[in-house]
Amino acid sequence: MKKFILxxxxxxxxxxxxxxxxxxxxxxxxxxxxxxxxxxxVADGGEGSVDAFLTALGGEKVVCTVKGPHGHPAESFYGxxxxxxxxxxxxxxxxxxxxxxxxxxxxGATTYGVGELLLRAAKSGAEKIVMGLGGSAxxxxxCGAAAACGVKFYDADGNTFVxxxxxxxxxxxxxxxxxxxxxxxxxIETMCDIDNPMYGESGAAYVFAPQKGADTQEKITxxxxxxxxxxxxxxxxxxxxxxxxxxxxxxGAMGAGMVAFFGSxxxxxxxxxxxxxxxxxxxxxxxxxxxxxxxxxxxxxxxxVVVGIGRRAKKQNVPLIxxxxxxxxxxxxxxxxxxxxxxxxxxxxxxxxxVPFKEAKPRAKNDLYHTVDDLxxxxxxxx
Amino acid sequence: MKKFILxxxxxxxxxxxxxxxxxxxxxxxxxxxxxxxxxxxVADGGEGSVDAFLTALGGEKVVCTVKGPHGHPAESFYGxxxxxxxxxxxxxxxxxxxxxxxxxxxxGATTYGVGELLLRAAKSGAEKIVMGLGGSAxxxxxCGAAAACGVKFYDADGNTFVxxxxxxxxxxxxxxxxxxxxxxxxxIETMCDIDNPMYGESGAAYVFAPQKGADTQEKITxxxxxxxxxxxxxxxxxxxxxxxxxxxxxxGAMGAGMVAFFGSxxxxxxxxxxxxxxxxxxxxxxxxxxxxxxxxxxxxxxxxVVVGIGRRAKKQNVPLIxxxxxxxxxxxxxxxxxxxxxxxxxxxxxxxxxVPFKEAKPRAKNDLYHTVDDLxxxxxxxx
Numbered sequence: 044m045k046k047f048i049l050x051x052x053x054x055x056x057x058x059x060x061x062x063x064x065x066x067x068x069x070x071x072x073x074x075x076x077x078x079x080x081x082x083x084x085v086a087d088g089g090e091g092s093v094d095a096f097l098t099a100l101g102g103e104k105v106v107c108t109v110k111g112p113h114g115h116p117a118e119s120f121y122g123x124x125x126x127x128x129x130x131x132x133x134x135x136x137x138x139x140x141x142x143x144x145x146x147x148x149x150x151g152a153t154t155y156g157v158g159e160l161l162l163r164a165a166k167s168g169a170e171k172i173v174m175g176l177g178g179s180a181x182x183x184x185x186c187g188a189a190a191a192c193g194v195k196f197y198d199a200d201g202n203t204f205v206x207x208x209x210x211x212x213x214x215x216x217x218x219x220x221x222x223x224x225x226x227x228x229x230x231i232e233t234m235c236d237i238d239n240p241m242y243g244e245s246g247a248a249y250v251f252a253p254q255k256g257a258d259t260q261e262k263i264t265x266x267x268x269x270x271x272x273x274x275x276x277x278x279x280x281x282x283x284x285x286x287x288x289x290x291x292x293x294x295g296a297m298g299a300g301m302v303a304f305f306g307s308x309x310x311x312x313x314x315x316x317x318x319x320x321x322x323x324x325x326x327x328x329x330x331x332x333x334x335x336x337x338x339x340x341x342x343x344x345x346x347x348v349v350v351g352i353g354r355r356a357k358k359q360n361v362p363l364i365x366x367x368x369x370x371x372x373x374x375x376x377x378x379x380x381x382x383x384x385x386x387x388x389x390x391x392x393x394x395x396x397x398v399p400f401k402e403a404k405p406r407a408k409n410d411l412y413h414t415v416d417d418l419x420x421x422x423x424x425x426x
Numbered sequence: 427m428k429k430f431i432l433x434x435x436x437x438x439x440x441x442x443x444x445x446x447x448x449x450x451x452x453x454x455x456x457x458x459x460x461x462x463x464x465x466x467x468v469a470d471g472g473e474g475s476v477d478a479f480l481t482a483l484g485g486e487k488v489v490c491t492v493k494g495p496h497g498h499p500a501e502s503f504y505g506x507x508x509x510x511x512x513x514x515x516x517x518x519x520x521x522x523x524x525x526x527x528x529x530x531x532x533x534g535a536t537t538y539g540v541g542e543l544l545l546r547a548a549k550s551g552a553e554k555i556v557m558g559l560g561g562s563a564x565x566x567x568x569c570g571a572a573a574a575c576g577v578k579f580y581d582a583d584g585n586t587f588v589x590x591x592x593x594x595x596x597x598x599x600x601x602x603x604x605x606x607x608x609x610x611x612x613x614i615e616t617m618c619d620i621d622n623p624m625y626g627e628s629g630a631a632y633v634f635a636p637q638k639g640a641d642t643q644e645k646i647t648x649x650x651x652x653x654x655x656x657x658x659x660x661x662x663x664x665x666x667x668x669x670x671x672x673x674x675x676x677x678g679a680m681g682a683g684m685v686a687f688f689g690s691x692x693x694x695x696x697x698x699x700x701x702x703x704x705x706x707x708x709x710x711x712x713x714x715x716x717x718x719x720x721x722x723x724x725x726x727x728x729x730x731v732v733v734g735i736g737r738r739a740k741k742q743n744v745p746l747i748x749x750x751x752x753x754x755x756x757x758x759x760x761x762x763x764x765x766x767x768x769x770x771x772x773x774x775x776x777x778x779x780x781v782p783f784k785e786a787k788p789r790a791k792n793d794l795y796h797t798v799d800d801l802x803x804x805x806x807x808x809x
Contacts, residue, residue, distance in 0.1 A: 331807065362807040364804065364807075368780065369778065369779040369780055370778040370779060370796070371778065371779065372779065373779065373781060373785065376792055377778050377779070377789075377792065377793065377796050378796070379796070379800075383803075388803050388804070388806075388807060389800040389801075389803035389804045389807075390800055391800060391804070392775070392777060392778045392779070394775060394777035394778060394779065394780050395752065395753040395754070395760050395775045395777060396752040396753060396754065396755065396756065396760070396775070396777065397751065397752060397777050397781065397782055397783040397785075397786040398756060398780065398782060399780055399781060399782050400780040402756065402780075403780040406760075409759055409760065410760065413753070413760050413761070413762070417762075417772040417773055417774060418772075418804065420766075420771050420772035421747065421771070421772045421774070421801065421804050421805065422804065422807065423771075424714065424745040424747075424771060424772075424805065425804075425805045425806070425807060
């Protein structure tokens with residue numbers, strides 16, 4: 044075994060994907076000291092995504108100051124990869140929940156700074172921007188970001204304003220003609236792993252706003268009605284139907300805003316990662332791909348990281364082993380036939396003793412190391 | 427992969443070694459349909475040991491009636507393997523705890539029927555007898571078995587009697603000259619996996635008699651003093667020091683009796699199994715050995731089944747994978763360096779989701795199947 048590709052998702056709440064890569068790499072090199080290991084920690088668009096791309100591909104982290112979600116200046120960053128041809132932004136870096144500290148304010152929080160990052164990235168000369176959603180403090184449908192880039196929002200009196208969650212219902216008209224030219228002709232791809240629509244009971248306000256500080260039904264209703272109104276104005280003034288797009292509700296309906304204001308597509312995060320790192324080329328001459336995630340589930344093969352990778356690996360006949368926390372759930376029989384069919388050669392759990400998750404979690408890094416170590420021992424048998 | 431040897435211990439309380447063999451075999455044949463699989467369910471000397479040997483080697487199960495531990499006739503059996511040259515006896519078949527039903531009586535129970543089995547086996551023409559200890563209802567130091575084979579026990583009045591736990595202290599003299607000639611010149615090997623001495627706080631009475639019905643300190647003291655007395659008479663009349671032999675306390679001090687009255691050696695069960703099935707010959711041309719047990723522990727490598735097998739496999743450079751329940755304990759880091767050093771190539775846990783043992787147990791057979799299935803998938807990568 045000479046060439047290994049390590050491309051795990053995070054084990055949510057237990058290990059970041061970068062940590063998983065490091066542990067896998069150590070265990071592999073203990074048995075195959077001359078092997079080439081390529082680490083691609085999988086980004087999901089949320090916090091850490093820029094670093095994940097920089098780890099996989101190298102590049103430059105650009106630090107800058109933008110307007111934070113609270114309206115005050117805040118330090119932020121974006122990444123440049125592919126020699127500056129591609130910029131990577133995680134919206135959490137300019138509108139992230141932790142940036143609000145204890146003063147959560149989903150009705151007032153803005154994505155304005157995310158727009159500033161988009162503009163800076165576009166003006167840096169990037170030909171493509173990858174936007175990661177997730178971890179946001181906002182529910183403004185991306186209006187703040189759009190305003191930062193030149194889109195005009197008018198109220199009933201004809202005055203321009205920058206809408207926030209609480210004031211979406213005041214939008215009387217949208218004029219997108221002023222969008223900064225730097226953003227035209229650039230491909231923008233938005234990483235989005237959730238299916239939620241823009242509004243309604245499965246929408247941004249009902250599902251995600253409570254954890255951002257919408258602690259009463261009244262606040263949720265204001266936000267939900269605002270998004271519903273925004274969708275109708277977008278439809279009327281921009282001619283784009285966003286409300287039913289799966290993922291439009293992601294990140295306080297930033298998904299909808301990316302489509303409506305920036306002409307972006309919403310794409311499964313893993314597909315963006317695989318395309319961005321040119322996974323198909325990495326696969327050439329690879330002997331083994333190791334992926335992984337906190338739990339693999341044969342029921343929902345859609346959008347799962349491991350399965351997305353499996354489909355690519357299968358095309359080139361490169362074996363893929365998934366190292367996971369749990370295989371299936373307490374309620375199924377752990378049969379992975381559907382997963383194997385998608386190009387996953389074998390599934391291995393890091394659970395090494397029978398303990399509940401609460402006790403397994405603090406052991407996870409150690410157990411992962413030993414599991415990969417044993418896996419390498421087994422692989423050497425086959426040689 | 428063409429030739430697999432399956433030689434697991436039982437997963438105590440969860441799966442018998444024969445069940446483990448069957449599950450492993452099914453999973454292997456799903457991937458290597460033309461492979462030869464040799465199943466050697468490991469016997470520990472306790473209940474099921476005769477069947478285990480018959481499964482591994484073929485042979486004849488001889489059913490007969492002997493005196494049960496309660497003194498009444500009971501159906502029993504022994505096994506003949508190697509074309510009748512070797513007999514296998516499990517003492518649980520003639521003095522087993524379940525044979526007592528609800529009327530446990532460790533002070534009165536006898537191993538007389540075990541002696542009858544020994545005598546029948548010897549008279550059948552067997553050149554060697556393998557005796558399995560474990561699961562006994564008795565604490566008679568093997569005096570019952572010895573009496574059945576012609577050894578005479580005298581009390582202070584010069585009368586012969588068959589000592590039981592309660593009457594060991596009445597033995598004034600032992601005369602072994604009447605031992606049936608059929609038993610002379612026969613090799614008797616006793617499987618014994620425990621270290622307990624004959625008497626004292628780690629001895630048979632203190633450690634094992636309570637679970638056989640010695641429910642007061644007074645009863646335990648009677649049994650312990652009886653064994654202490656027996657040891658002194660054995661030493662004086664037979665010239666054999668048994669009290670400090672590790673394992674002398676096994677099965678109500680049947681370990682001591684096997685040594686003193688039958689000239690047997692006490693041997694780790696796994697070593698007896700490996701010798702009896704001629705494991706070293708089985709290993710020739712084997713591609714892989716799969717073993718397993720409920721838990722593997724790097725701390726105590728002595729006497730563990732997997733490690734015993736590893737030492738043999740290592741000599742012939744045949745890889746060995748241990749499929750186990752738990753790898754290590756909650757209190758260690760699961761490092762198996764000491765186990766690998768003993769010839770275990772890799773260790774794989776059947777735990778596939780993070781649940782406590784109570785929940786893992788009913789899933790175990792299913793989890794074992796899937797674990798071996800995934801292991802075969804990994805092994806095929808290496809080819």
